[in-house]
Amino acid sequence: MRTFICFVPLGQYNNHEIIFRMFSLAKLSYFACSDSDKKWYNTVPKSKIEIDLGPCCKILLSNTTERQNKLKDFKVCALAAQSGHLDCLIYARSLGCKWNSGTCNNAAENGHLEILKYAHERGCPWDITTCNLAAMNGHLITLKYIHEHGCEWDKTTCKMASAHGSLNTLKYAHEHGCPWDKGTCEAASAFGHLNTLQYAHEQGCPWDIDTCKMASNHGQVNTLQYAHMHGCPWDASTCEVASLSGHVNTLRYAHENGCPWEATTCDLAAMIGQYHTLRYAREHGCAWNMDAYILEFLKIYPPIHKYALEQYLREPSALGTAGGLYYFRDTILEPLDNNEPIQAFFVMNGDVCADFPLDEILNMHFNYSNRSYHQQNQPVLVTVMATETTREQSVHYGCMVVDKETNVIQHYVEKPSTFVSTTVNCGVYLCSTRLFDTMADIHLEISNNNGSFNQLCTPISNKNQQKTTDQVAVVMWMEQDVLRKLAGQSRYGCSSSCDDRLSKIKTKTSMTCGLALAATTNNWWSQLKTAGAAIYANRHYLGLRQQNERFLHVKTLSEFALPSPIKLMTINPESCYSIIGHVYVHPTASVHPTALLGPNVSVGAGAYIDQGVRIKESIILQDAVIGQHSLVMHSIIGRCAKIGAWCRVEGSTTCSDPNPNVAFAKMTPQLPLFNALDGRLNPSITILGCSVNVESEIVLLNSIVLPYKTLTRSYKNEIIL
Ligand SMILES: [Zn+2]
Structure with a gap:
């Protein structure tokens, strides 16, 4: 004391x-x-x-x-x-x-x-922090004292005053020569201080898209509105950050006022669990790149997972290729955003790959009625992409007899037991909305006949029954049911050549009369029924990409590296690795300069290819790692898989390419997965599931490895469970 x-x-x-x-x-x-x-x-x-x-x-x-x-x-x-x-x-x-x-x-x-x-x-x-701290807390008198007694300040001082929303402090700093930059507007915008934003903007302080982005990210509608209305630019990132941070209010304002958005707006919201912004974006027409991977991931956010499932149309049971379409017809026919009704829609099977001539199909479909030789004023209900095969191969597909002049399909048989035609169905359709009327008839016939649709002339029952059966899910196939019916109609015409009973029905259901056209193409097309076919498809898609190089160059020069065949290629100045033939490397993947890739190699996002690695005829999926001096051939390396150093991962090309000497030949079906004699795996490409870990110095030949396995020894012709 x-x-x-x-x-x-x-x-x-x-x-x-x-x-x-x-x-x-x-x-x-x-x-x-x-x-x-x-x-x-x-x-x-x-x-x-x-x-x-x-x-x-x-x-x-x-x-x-x-x-x-x-x-x-x-x-x-x-x-x-x-x-x-x-x-x-x-x-x-x-x-x-x-x-x-x-x-x-x-x-x-x-x-x-x-x-x-x-x-x-x-x-x-x-020091300068003393000024900034006074400004940040809006202590004008303190700031004055500090400045007048010779302490330095800089653009952060204005930014801090702006963030605090203290107009007098900002004014004092600006009027006494304190510099500012776009950060002043961003800070005001982020914290929703309209007064400082307005002052800064009116006094000529610069701003850019980040001002909108900051407002959007912090859910500040008032500053976003002020910035937008006073000419501050915005772009898709404005929607993205709103979506990511879960601010529906700024997302709504941006969208309603014409700010563009992309599928990333939905993807990011989904990935981070922002259910409300995801729903807003989806319900207002924003696209969604959702794939199975994201769907799997979404299980950690139950509401979003549920929503995602609702967004995908799931058949209550397997209804066939046309049954599913018919079941969801109301959803498919929902008008577009601009309230224009749907006129036609494409249906594509998921197991085909091709150089799709969609423009040609569209042209044929909509120009047909303009031609002079069309018959009976029948509308075109569906246009089918078709291709030529060899006589032998045709029976494995849906075969069509096509009028060479009008392209009208006159006869259709799915996988016939004997030869019908070399023109086959490619599994790509352009359907008019009126096709649903035809499906309704078929639906009724099938439910009445308990599946034996063949009796075309069964009387149509009263309307009440139609209504009730309409609700029942019925298995209906595009190929066997719809195309066959349309082909039959065109063959007999719609009225006179039918027998009396048929023509009666036809008159009753004349709405459903219509034609099926075949748009025959010589473009590359293949079914994709086996894993080996993926390597084949990869080769063709890489080739197509090369063909379209000019187009790609114009659209996304910065995004794609575009190697040319048989030459050394510099992807970026620090890492110039060698390639042969067609190779695609995602811009975010890294490849060591001593690696050699190609021909026909695709490398996914974030993958890492170490020094001395050799890869050909393979697909490396995202985030996979290939260790030093390893070799990968005829293989698919799964997402996040890791191959150690000095490994050899090799598959076989038994999945044969079409014979180049036979016109219209398609890829021949591969050997069955297992050898019928000894039950062993037939030689195939090698596939590593996701997150497989292959230790160093291992040889893996013609094997399939299920996800999450760690391989510590070598395998040949095996499935590793
Ligand atoms: Zn004290």
Whole structure:
């Protein structure tokens, strides 16, 4: 008690109560009180005297070794500045405590001007942070003092004032020559301070898309609106950040006011579990790149997973290729965003790959009625992509007899037992919406006949029955049921050549009369029925990509690296690896300069190809790693799979390419997966499932490895479960 009593009279009025800010007897005696006495003191009714006992006071008043240690560093002065205890600061200095810019910073941050003055006048250093902290907390008078006494400031000072929304502070800084940049607008925008944003913009402070992005990211509709209405640019990222941060309000404002969005808006929301923004975007027509991988991932967000399943049309049971379409006809026929009715829609089987001539199919479908030789004014209900095969191969497909002049399909047989035609169905259809009328008839016939649809002339029952059976899910095939019916109709025409009974029905259901056309192409086309076919398809798609190089160049030059055949290619200046033939490497994949890729190699996003690696005729999926000096041939390496160093992963090309010497030959069906004689795996390409780990120096030949396996020895012709 005897040594550290130090009187610093300093009182101030605050809400008409006197706060004693002195290192006073009051503080000392309060500090000496027991806990129960302190409690009593704190609860004195209408206490007029407030004892402000801060951490600085406690250190200074206590008499422990802790005190001795703390007095040696900068802490006590900083604490006193923070609490605004000038008495503590003075006493601490008298005890020899050091100070640094932290003391000034704490005083500035809390607006304790008297402390700042005391410290600065006695040589305590300050720096640019001192200015910024005063601005950040809107302490105009403190900022003035600091600036007038020669402390530096920079563009952060304006940004901080703007973020605090303190217009006077921003004005003072700007008018006194403090620089600013687009960060000032961004800060105002992010924190929703319309006044500072407006001031900055009107005084010529620059802004760009980041201003909109910041407002959007923080759900600040008012600043987003101000920026947009005053000409601040925005782009798809404005929607993306709103979606990511879950702010429906800014997403809505941006969308309703014409801000573009892309599928990433939905994807990002889904990936991070922002259900509300995902729903808003989906319900307002934003696309969604959802694939099975994302769907699997979404299981951790049950509401989004459920929503995703609703977004995919799932048949209640397997309804056949046309049954599913018919079941969801209302959804398919929903008008487009601009309320234009749907005229026609494409249906594509999922197991075909091709150079799809979609424009030609569209042209044929819609121009047919303009031609002079069309028959009976029948509308075209469906146009089928068709191709030629060899006589032998044709029986494996849906065969069509096509009128060479009109392209009308006259006869259709699915996988005939004897030869019908070399023109086969490619599994790609352009359907008019009126095709649903035909499907309705077929649907009725099938449900009436318990599946024996063949009796085309079954009388149509009354409408009530039609209504009820309409609700029943019925298996219906595009090939066997729909195309065969349409082909039959065109063959006999719609009226006269039918027998009496048929023509009666035809008159009754004349709405459903129509034609099927075949759009025959010589473009590359193949079914994709086996894993080996993926390597084949990869080769062709890489080739197509090369063909379309010019087109791609114009559209997405920055996104795609476009190697040319048989030459060394520089993908980026630091890493120039060698390629042969057609190779695609995702821009985010990394390939060591000593690796050699090609021909026909696709490398997915984030994959890593180490030094000395050789890859040909293979697909490397995303985030896979191929270790040093390993060889990969005729293989598919799954997502996140890891192959060690000096490995050999090789498959066989038994999946034969079409014979180039036979016109129209298609890829021949591969050997069955298992050998019928010994039950072993027939040689095939090698496939590694996702996250498979192959240790170093392992040989893997013609094998299929299921996901998440770790291989510690070599395998040949095996399925590793
Ligand atoms: Zn204190």
